[in-house]
Amino acid sequence: MVPSYANFGGKVHGGIILSLMDKIAYTCAASHARLYCVTASVDSVNFLNPVEVGELLTLYASVNYVGRSSMEVGIRVESEDFKQGVCKHTNTSYFSMVALDEETRKPVEIPGLALQSETEIRRFITGKFRKQAKRRYAEEFTKMGNELDFAAEALRLTQDNCKIKFPD
Numbered sequence: 001m002v003p004s005y006a007n008f009g010g011k012v013h014g015g016i017i018l019s020l021m022d023k024i025a026y027t028c029a030a031s032h033a034r035l036y037c038v039t040a041s042v043d044s045v046n047f048l049n050p051v052e053v054g055e056l057l058t059l060y061a062s063v064n065y066v067g068r069s070s071m072e073v074g075i076r077v078e079s080e081d082f083k084q085g086v087c088k089h090t091n092t093s094y095f096s097m098v099a100l101d102e103e104t105r106k107p108v109e110i111p112g113l114a115l116q117s118e119t120e121i122r123r124f125i126t127g128k129f130r131k132q133a134k135r136r137y138a139e140e141f142t143k144m145g146n147e148l149d150f151a152a153e154a155l156r157l158t159q160d161n162c163k164i165k166f167p168d
Contacts (some may be wrong), residue, residue, distance in 0.1 A: 001079075003053050006011040012051035017077060021045070021093060022061060025073040028061035028168060029097035032071065033110040034101050040070060043094040043130070051090055055079040069107035070098045129140025 007013040022039055029037040051057060058078050065072040077091040097108045115121050157164060 001051055001055050001057055003051050004073060006053050010053065010116070012046055012053060012055075012057075012110065014045075017047075017051060017057070017091060018042075018045060020057065021075050021077065021091065022095070024059045024061045025075060025095035025097060028073045029071055029095075029099070032063045032066070032113075033099040035099040035108060037089060037097045037099050040096040040098045041134075042096075043134075045093045047091060048092045049079070049088045051079045055081050057090075060063060062123065063113060064123035065111055065131065066113050067131070068109055070096055072130065073097055074123065074127070094127070096131075105163065 001011045002018075005012045005016045006154060022042075024089065025039060025110070026037055058080065060076045062074050063071050064074045073095045075091070075093050075095065076089065078085045078087055079090050098107050099107045100106065113120070115124055154164070
């Protein structure tokens, strides 16, 4: 990681790491599908440890789950201070990637996964559950938003860390 990647605190900017993660997710997805792929969504990205300028960053990616045209790519990021021999886990995230036809830009079917180990089976199952959970969450959130009494919720905001100020 070079000095131009540093943020104002002297650490590697999270956006640089996220950009690298997106690139490796694309490479992994496109290699599996043998097609052009795009990022459809990124699950939460938690920065577990800072990355220092001068450290070596290694990104590990695997296709964990595939549907008809989409797939989940799991990414693990580690940084290494090779002078001191210290390696640390900095990020884990899951990218949903969709394979597209290059002419029509419409989703196209992708090959399934050949699961060859208990780890691959576990990753496939948890990827499937993550996809189902994301779908349920989106449905519940939409339903909640449609049924929400905003006036009543606004009155409860006095318990939160905010102040309501309307322009005069």
